[in-house]
Amino acid sequence: MFTLSEENYLKAIYHLELDTVKGVSTNAIAKKLETKASSVSDMIKKLSEKDVVVYKKYKGVTLTVFGKKIAASIVRKHRLWEVFLVEKLNFSWDEVHDVAEQLEHIKSPKLVNQLDIFLGFPSHDPHGDPIPDKDGDLKTIEKSLLSTLEKNETGVCVGVNDSSSEFLKFLDKKEITLGKQIRVLEKEDFDDSLSIQIDGKKLSISNKIANNLYVQKS
Amino acid sequence: MFTLSEENYLKAIYHLELDTVKGVSTNAIAKKLETKASSVSDMIKKLSEKDVVVYKKYKGVTLTVFGKKIAASIVRKHRLWEVFLVEKLNFSWDEVHDVAEQLEHIKSPKLVNQLDIFLGFPSHDPHGDPIPDKDGDLKTIEKSLLSTLEKNETGVCVGVNDSSSEFLKFLDKKEITLGKQIRVLEKEDFDDSLSIQIDGKKLSISNKIANNLYVQKS
DNA sequence: ATATATTTTTAGACAAGACTAAAAATATTA
DNA sequence: TAATATTTTTAGTCTTGTCTAAAAATATAT
Structure with missing residues (x-):
């Protein structure tokens, strides 16, 4: 099981990896999470002990297959909740982010599953971002x-x-x-x-x- | 703003106060939260500094009007989410508690409000417990x-x-x-x-x- | 009322996660 | 390549929330 903080790091690395071919730098993570590079260094050590990232000192960080799965499941939850908020609770697309940021950490496989069904298996969130499937895979469209x-x-x-x-x-x-x-x-x-x-x-x-x-x- | 832990203490005291005329004892809280009396003592000090409880050493604890409001809003969220899970996501009434325990801490007044509307302003949760209204008041039925x-x-x-x-x-x-x-x-x-x-x-x-x-x- | 039991608080320690300041490693530039 | 700049890590500190062990207060029983 992962802490709130660990989940946020995994998510940040997941997003940063999409834009970079090489490993993700400590500084980049610090910037994304609005924290200090030293804090990132500490956390990366913990995450690599938990086998969710691969880490070579001074060389940046990469998610393991396992880590990517965890991260994708958080992104999946985030985006499903965004759909829920917009479609069912009349939120507008500029109001959903902060709430989804909290909801994405709720731990209950059944909840995610039922939410997915309830929403009719949406493929994209209200901003057009793809929703990872149960295995963490996402079908990106040509845009x-x-x-x-x-x-x-x-x-x-x-x-x-x-x-x-x-x-x-x-x-x-x-x-x-x-x-x-x-x-x-x-x-x-x-x-x-x-x-x-x-x-x-x-x-x-x-x-x-x-x-x-x-x-x-x- | 209150931390997860503070919210759980407030909720525990809120529930315990329903059964006792006098203040709630340290031990009772410890038992309810499955923690140690010493931890409770520490936390109570913090809560009284935040003016959500009144505290006299060795004399038990009472929620202030403000504290009761906070606690009721958490219970309100818990019970609304339970209704949501049962009515919309096909959970059975024995499966909702743990998930609602997490969802109750999500901070978004709009979310609670819209959820209430979405569910048709339910007055009771799936177990028959009353849902506090926006002001924290609950209409108890004769049972x-x-x-x-x-x-x-x-x-x-x-x-x-x-x-x-x-x-x-x-x-x-x-x-x-x-x-x-x-x-x-x-x-x-x-x-x-x-x-x-x-x-x-x-x-x-x-x-x-x-x-x-x-x-x-x- | 004194002794005993229970409850509650205090003191000190610990883990998680963050921070600052300084050291070490890597990159860049002349 | 040497000098400088940047990035990253380490060392040490802080806060939150927990714990254990011991002391203090209160309650109970003889």
């Missing part, structure tokens, strides 16, 4: 940043890169939601801003926005 | 132990005194569920066992069972 679309290309909005409350609220205001189709009408070389068509309306989008919105090209 | 009914009296099954998995499973096996009507056909002086009628069938019930089943006299 591209909106900023990579060429002029006149179209795509369906399928996820966000930045899931901060601020960004999500901004999307709400502009009525940009997952599932909607977006067509790039114009790309400005000057500031890399986009002119897009969504819901039949024309909208101007900064590069920062386009860099945080995923679409599935169509 | 009596089945063992206190006289011959030929009838009542509706409304709760259990012992909510251990063993007892609940026993009731399941005998098809004794909340809401069913029970009539006392016979009382045996010899061993205080009862002969009752339920679902039109005759059933023999030991005193131990009758002492752990609440009915509302009718």
